[in-house]
Amino acid sequence: MTEHPGEQAGREASMADVEHTIGLLLGTEDDWPRAYEGLLRRLGTVGGPDGRTHRVRSVRVTIEPFNLRYRPRHDLVIDRLAYWYYHPREWLKKISLMDDVYLLNSPFTFQSMEKHAAYCAMMRLGLKVPETVLVPYKNPLDNSRWAYTSARYNQSFDLDATAAGVGYPMYMKPYDGGAWVGVSKIRDPAELHAAYDASGERLMHLQAAVEDYDVFARSLTIGPETMVMKFRPELPMHDRYAVSHDFLTAPVGDEVVTISRLINAFFRWEFNSCESLIRGADVHPIDYANACPDVAVTSLHYYFPWAMTALLRWTVFCVVTGRRPRLDLDTSAYFAIADDPGLDYRQKLAAYRRLADDYFDIDRYQEFCDKHLSHVDAMVYDWVMSEEFRSLLRETVRAAYPVHEHERFLAHFGGLVDAWARDHG
Template identity: 70%
Template structure:
């Protein structure tokens, strides 16, 4: 039996090449057949045509509508498995995700959505605004939230349009600059102890220390003990809850940890960062886990779930700790965590050795050099090849 996994890609080359390499090196899975990878092309599609794919990893449709509609079609009509549901992309615009997690009792900072600074380009806007838009006092809204605060687009990504606002002057400068972007004002978590970014792929989550003020190559810090066990477990639970709730299986979550409290601030990312030059030390884990989850979903004929079943989550009551425990149970049920772990132990027990041999060998070295060459100017190539090589050598040493 042969299974085909599709990659729907934009500009990325490093992790798709790595994914293809690991899947090829893995070879046929006993009793499950062979797995092929195909990069999906964009072309007219018949709504009744049968797709060639068992599963598709999408990294494009959050902004490109033609492939998004193809994903909806193959999911709804053909049961092709998708790691992120195209039916909840609107929630990737942050606002609905904030609302859902607030209702579920998570410690999301105080957040207010304010109208556009500049009206959208729509002929009906002037009449509607004149009749129904109420005047509002931006200063009053900010003072009610409290300084400092962040102004950020409700549909933002990659830190686009994010401003730290410390006083009235910065508030108005940021709002004037927002133009036609629809903005949230969100309370800042002052004096936090740790910024955690967790990358979730299926039933697994890697929590990493994140330093947003650093350049991209230095933002993820190799630090295995920066959170207490309780905080680390809560960060994992929040990420799994968000993903199970919205049917996202390839997503990242940002949380600020202050004392005993964990505050989720950004957890709706249709295209999470998995670049080699960003994740470096954590890149092999990401590729290995992505391969494992895809193989598990295809081999076990895991069915795509369009129904969100939000009522199960909204019905949960009790203390914060009791609700977290029940949310984790619901999320683990959705991800079939025990079945996944058993599958990996039974059928993918050799993948750790496969990935370790690959990262320690010349094929990975070529991928690293090619990625650095494509990413950085020529005068920085040697510096960054050595920088990332050192981090990956550390990973190989730790695994060995």
């Protein structure tokens, strides 16, 4: 059969296409996955540095038995589940160790370097983490060896004296916790003992409070992009992120960004949030090991389009350029800076920033976005203005709030997204 020249050209073009698969390992969330999937469909094909065209698709990962020698179809996996569900965590370890699948985030460091180890590492680097003490369990563990070990080796300690060394007020918080579960503000010895008695078998930190702070900043970092947001923890979740663009001075804002990227590069966390308290010119990171940072449209609202844009750009960059996973931690390079007596705090931050920028390949990423993804901002704007997005918002509100609050919250979130559209149109 004779092939028409147009058919031959189409076949050759198809053969030149490269297809990539991104896995979404999900828990209960559905809003941002739908958004991400919709944007990937709109993206279509993109060019690459190799001169070929690339198509990126996403699939939702299912949980089932897996042979350790099977070959996955994924080039990259966005993990939002393995921080608490261990079966998929072990799957992530297998596909990264054996198959070089790129992961957001590293399951190895999130398991071995939870909040406690993260505090230790960043204290070593000289960040202004508040004074922190780890106290033993209040109640015995359910372990047959506990009684013998405890009787022979556990030292009795004075909780009041330990707390006095930290200073009131302070917070008692789980060493590996999340979502503010088990966190208590301690103002006096009575509250100290009540919180410790209630901690049971949870291992707890005592951490000094940063009183009279000026700003609570929450920075969301996706790959090399960071959005620093003014956070108001005392308000309901739908009101916690304030739409404010000038709440930090330029030097302090840059320091928050540097700390956020430093933490992510150090631990190989590429989809993570960092909480910092700013008092005067001092930035105090207080929580920055967040395996599943909040990206819900009902939380981020105004900032939701930015998060989806950053996630789209970074994941597409990684798979199209063949970015290789780096499971090893180059801690010695960071510690060499930390231990250099000739560098002051600012100089160390600048050196850490260079290491982080190198890890995230900032220049190459920006060049790729400028050349191959320059249309993405306009594409995201059109999507936010589309019925597809409004339908997603309506369905998310109806699923999250009782019927009598639907109209209120649709107006609330719709107004905030409209504000984003006015600012970016």
